[in-house]
Amino acid sequence: MKIPRSHPRYKSLIQRQLLINGLRDGFVTEAGLIAHGRGEAFDYLLGERTTEEGEIAERVAIAMLLLSKNPVISVNGNTVALVPRGIVELADITNSKIEVNLFHGSREREELIKKILRENGAKEVLISGEKYKLIPGLDSERARVNPDGIWISDTVLVPLEDGDRTESLVRMRKNVISIDLNPLSRTSQYATISIVDNIVRAIPNMIEFAKEMKNCDKEELNSIVSKFDNKKNLEKIIRRIRTEF
Ligand code: ATP
Numbered sequence: 001m002k003i004p005r006s007h008p009r010y011k012s013l014i015q016r017q018l019l020i021n022g023l024r025d026g027f028v029t030e031a032g033l034i035a036h037g038r039g040e041a042f043d044y045l046l047g048e049r050t051t052e053e054g055e056i057a058e059r060v061a062i063a064m065l066l067l068s069k070n071p072v073i074s075v076n077g078n079t080v081a082l083v084p085r086g087i088v089e090l091a092d093i094t095n096s097k098i099e100v101n102l103f104h105g106s107r108e109r110e111e112l113i114k115k116i117l118r119e120n121g122a123k124e125v126l127i128s129g130e131k132y133k134l135i136p137g138l139d140s141e142r143a144r145v146n147p148d149g150i151w152i153s154d155t156v157l158v159p160l161e162d163g164d165r166t167e168s169l170v171r172m173r174k175n176v177i178s179i180d181l182n183p184l185s186r187t188s189q190y191a192t193i194s195i196v197d198n199i200v201r202a203i204p205n206m207i208e209f210a211k212e213m214k215n216c217d218k219e220e221l222n223s224i225v226s227k228f229d230n231k232k233n234l235e236k237i238i239r240r241i242r243t244e245f
Helices: 010-025 030-045 052-067 077-082 084-094 107-119 163-171 186-190 199-213 218-227 230-244
Strands: 071-075 097-100 155-159 175-179 193-195
Touching (some): 030 077, 052 084, 052 193, 052 218, 071 084, 077 107, 084 097, 084 107, 084 199, 097 107, 155 163, 155 199, 175 186, 175 199, 186 193
Parallel strands (some): 175 193
16 A cells, blocks of 8 residues: 555554554564554554653663673564564664564464564574573463573563563563553563653664663663663653643
């Protein structure tokens, strides 16, 4: 479908089309479309822009990724449909591994997502593989992770993750950075740093912040992380939704 640039909802329609194409090509699921719809509703309430709180969380997340020894970016079908190149760029600049992690997992979808990321310049893309480990507390289908990726990571960036997995990763004492437009989701509530922003804005912002911050010394990065109060930041966003729109 050709979407005219003049359409007032151009950006939103482009995102929908990317997901529909992903469904057609077999790496986005029907449930992924529904999850996107929930995201859209919250994006509407946030004015379809990055809020001050979103930007702060994005900066803190970059400080945390740069401080981490084994950071991993976890990706699913929706993420790859919307920001494939951005994920690769962010992984490069923050020295993070990329791991495919699917709620509705199948070997075929994993391989498709891996292929797309490789076409977008990723040198290495991990999948749970034959020697997978299981995240404790989850049913086995969703618990599988790569032993050299999420399993040994200290920080995991989880865009568009579900609440159970976020909670389990936090229980494993990992730093979890979420990107989720819904500030009330269990993911946003459990994460160490909750970025409430659309992934299509959050990832490019984070790449810019990483370029700015990559030469900061550890002390400066530590101070950015330790001054941040995730609960307060989330409360501010919820208040913003209640009062501004
Ligand atoms: P939880 O399990 O965390 O309570 P949920 O059941 O809503 O949340 P999912 O159905 O897995 O979780 O939905 C994924 C989440 O992704 C939703 O909360 C939705 O707001 C969010 N989301 C969808 N599209 C985007 C997007 N483009 N950018 C950021 N967040 C998004």
